[in-house]
Amino acid sequence: MALLSFILTSLLLSTFSLATPTPPAHRDGGLVGFPPYNHHGILCGLPIPIVQKLLCPRQGSPSLAVNTPLGTAHGAADGTTAIRFAVKYADVQRWQESTVATNWTLPNGSTDPTALPLACVQDDIDDSAMSEDCLSMILYVPTSINVNSKAPTMVWIHGGSFVVGSATGPGLDGSNLAAATNSIVAVIQYRLGVLGFFPPNGDTNLGVKDAINSLKFLQNVIPSFGGDASQITVAGQSAGASLIRALLSIPSASSLFKSAIIQSDTMDYGFLSTTTQETLFNYFAEQIPCSSTSDTACWDALTVDQIVAAQDDLADAAFGLDASAGQAEPIRPVTDGTLITTTLDSSTPFPAVSKSLLVSTVHHEAGFTIYGGFSSALDPTTYAEFVASSFNTTIADQLLANQNYAVPASDEGNANADVRPQLEQMGTDQVWRCPTWTFARSWTEHGGKVYLGEYMVGASYPGNGEVPFCTESGIVCHQDDIEIVFGTVPSPSAAQSNLTKEIQARYSSFLRSGIPNAFGYANWPLSTTSDVHAIQLGGSGEAPVGACDPTFWGDAIPYDYQTFDI
Structure with a gap:
C-alpha cells in the first residue's frame, strides 16, 4: 500500500508539474509526510488542484459563514489563501477565572466580522x-x-514578557502559514500583567487558565472548520513559549x-515560587488605594x-524585593x-x-539587550567588572576563563577593544x-521526544531596529524568527524566503506526525541525552555545543532557577 501511494503520488506530481503551478508555499506545505489523514485518503491533504478535483470532491469548503455548535461563525476573506474568523473564546470578569464561551460571539461586542480584537490591558498603547x-x-x-479534511491546528501564543503583546501583533497574520501548512492557525490572547497573574483574591495563573480555556473552546468548534480536535499543537515564542x-x-x-x-x-528564569509571588503581590497591593485585598x-x-x-511600580521594585523575580x-x-x-x-x-516537542532558539538571543545596554564598545576591563558584579567571584572567574567568553589574547589590556560579542554570547547561553x-536532555530522558534547532537566519522584528546590531547582516536577535515562521517578512531575501519555506514545510510535518522531517530537506535527528543534535536553521549541520556542555551551564555554573531554588 505504501509503494502504491508513492507511485500514485509521483504520477500526480508529474502531472502537476505540467499544469499551472500553485504557489511554492502550498507545494512545500502539502507534500510534507503526505498527510493530513482523513477518510478521503492521504492524497486529499495535498493542496494540488488536480488532486483535489479528481480524487477529493469538496464538500462544504470554507466559507464566510460556518455553522458551529456555538452558533454561526462569520468570517472575512484574508487575501486569497485563507478566511479569518475572530471570536471571543471566553468570558471574564476582573480578577476572576475566565469561563469558556458558550456562544459564538465576535470580539468586543462587534457586529463586523472583519474587525480585529482589542488587545488585553498593557502599557504604551492607546486606551x-x-x-x-x-x-x-x-x-x-x-x-x-473542507469540513471533512480533519486538518491539524496550530495554536500560537504570543510573547511580550507577560505584560505586552496581542493576537494582532506585527507579523502574526496566520494566512500564509495556514495555507503553506494546509492547517488551521489560531492566534490567541490571554490576560497580561497583574490582571492575569496577581489577583487580590490569592488566585494565581489566571493568564495560564485563559490559555487552557482557549484550547477547550477549540476542542468544541474546530471540527466545524475542517479541523481535527485530536491534532492540536500549541506554539509560541518568548513568554508565549514559557506559557507553553x-x-x-x-x-x-x-x-x-x-x-x-x-x-x-x-528557561533560565524558571517559574515563580509561591513565596516570591506573595512578596511581589504584597508590594503591588501597597501601591493600590484600597484598604485591604478583601475590599472587592x-x-x-x-x-x-x-x-x-x-504594576509599573512593581516591575521597578521586583528585583530588589526578591532577586529570584529577576529584572x-x-x-x-x-x-x-x-x-x-x-x-x-x-x-x-x-x-x-x-x-513530541520542537524547540528552538536564535543565534543572538541577547543581542538586543547587550548591544542596547552597551551602545558603544565594551572594553575588557569594564567587561570583567560587569561580569563580576553580576555573579559571585567564583562563578565570574569560571565564566571569564571559559574559551567561549574569555577576552581574546590579542585584546588583553587593549582599552579600545570591543568584547560585546563575548558578553552577548554569555547572555544568550545563560538565559x-x-x-x-x-x-531537551531532561525531556528526552523522561520519555518525550525533542527536535532542537537554532535559527541562523532571521528577519529583524519591528522594534529591534532600535538597536543597530540587530539589523546587521547575519544577526538574528530575539523575535527575529517570528516573521520567518509566519511567512510575513516584508520583501524577503532569498535566504529568508528559503528558510520560510523550509520551516513551514517542517512545521506542516510536525503538526501531523510529531516529526519535523520534510521532503527535500536534511534529516532533523531526535535529541538524545548525550547529544541534543541542534540543527542550524538557515545554515547547515549542527550547532556547536560550546558552553552548553552539561558539565558547565547547569552544573559548574548554575542557572537562575537553581541558584534561587524555584
Whole structure:
C-alpha cells in the first residue's frame, strides 16, 4: 500500500508539474509526510488542484459563514489563501477565572466580522486599542481544506514578557502559514500583567487558565472548520513559549493538545515560587488605594490606569524585593502546586513525559539587550567588572576563563577593544540556549521526544531596529524568527524566503506526525541525552555545543532557577 501511494503520488506530481503551478508555499506545505489523514485518503491533504478535483470532491469548503455548535461563525476573506474568523473564546470578569464561551460571539461586542480584537490591558498603547474583555482569538482557515479534511491546528501564543503583546501583533497574520501548512492557525490572547497573574483574591495563573480555556473552546468548534480536535499543537515564542512550558506542567491540560513548539523560551528564569509571588503581590497591593485585598468593591472600581501604574511600580521594585523575580520578567507563571505541579527543571523531580516537542532558539538571543545596554564598545576591563558584579567571584572567574567568553589574547589590556560579542554570547547561553539544551536532555530522558534547532537566519522584528546590531547582516536577535515562521517578512531575501519555506514545510510535518522531517530537506535527528543534535536553521549541520556542555551551564555554573531554588 505504501509503494502504491508513492507511485500514485509521483504520477500526480508529474502531472502537476505540467499544469499551472500553485504557489511554492502550498507545494512545500502539502507534500510534507503526505498527510493530513482523513477518510478521503492521504492524497486529499495535498493542496494540488488536480488532486483535489479528481480524487477529493469538496464538500462544504470554507466559507464566510460556518455553522458551529456555538452558533454561526462569520468570517472575512484574508487575501486569497485563507478566511479569518475572530471570536471571543471566553468570558471574564476582573480578577476572576475566565469561563469558556458558550456562544459564538465576535470580539468586543462587534457586529463586523472583519474587525480585529482589542488587545488585553498593557502599557504604551492607546486606551481605545485595549480592553479587559480581551479573551479572543483569530482563526485562519486555509481555502484548501473542507469540513471533512480533519486538518491539524496550530495554536500560537504570543510573547511580550507577560505584560505586552496581542493576537494582532506585527507579523502574526496566520494566512500564509495556514495555507503553506494546509492547517488551521489560531492566534490567541490571554490576560497580561497583574490582571492575569496577581489577583487580590490569592488566585494565581489566571493568564495560564485563559490559555487552557482557549484550547477547550477549540476542542468544541474546530471540527466545524475542517479541523481535527485530536491534532492540536500549541506554539509560541518568548513568554508565549514559557506559557507553553507551563501548560506542559499541568496534568489536567495534557489532553487538550498533542504536541508543542517552543521558540526562544527564557528557561533560565524558571517559574515563580509561591513565596516570591506573595512578596511581589504584597508590594503591588501597597501601591493600590484600597484598604485591604478583601475590599472587592474598591479593587473592582480601580481604573485601568491605576492598575497599570501600580504594576509599573512593581516591575521597578521586583528585583530588589526578591532577586529570584529577576529584572526582565518578574510577572510570570507560578508553581502553585495545584495547577502547575512541576517546574520542568532540576528544582523539582522531572515527571514522566511523552509528547513530541520542537524547540528552538536564535543565534543572538541577547543581542538586543547587550548591544542596547552597551551602545558603544565594551572594553575588557569594564567587561570583567560587569561580569563580576553580576555573579559571585567564583562563578565570574569560571565564566571569564571559559574559551567561549574569555577576552581574546590579542585584546588583553587593549582599552579600545570591543568584547560585546563575548558578553552577548554569555547572555544568550545563560538565559536561552543552554537551559533549553538542558531541558531537551531532561525531556528526552523522561520519555518525550525533542527536535532542537537554532535559527541562523532571521528577519529583524519591528522594534529591534532600535538597536543597530540587530539589523546587521547575519544577526538574528530575539523575535527575529517570528516573521520567518509566519511567512510575513516584508520583501524577503532569498535566504529568508528559503528558510520560510523550509520551516513551514517542517512545521506542516510536525503538526501531523510529531516529526519535523520534510521532503527535500536534511534529516532533523531526535535529541538524545548525550547529544541534543541542534540543527542550524538557515545554515547547515549542527550547532556547536560550546558552553552548553552539561558539565558547565547547569552544573559548574548554575542557572537562575537553581541558584534561587524555584
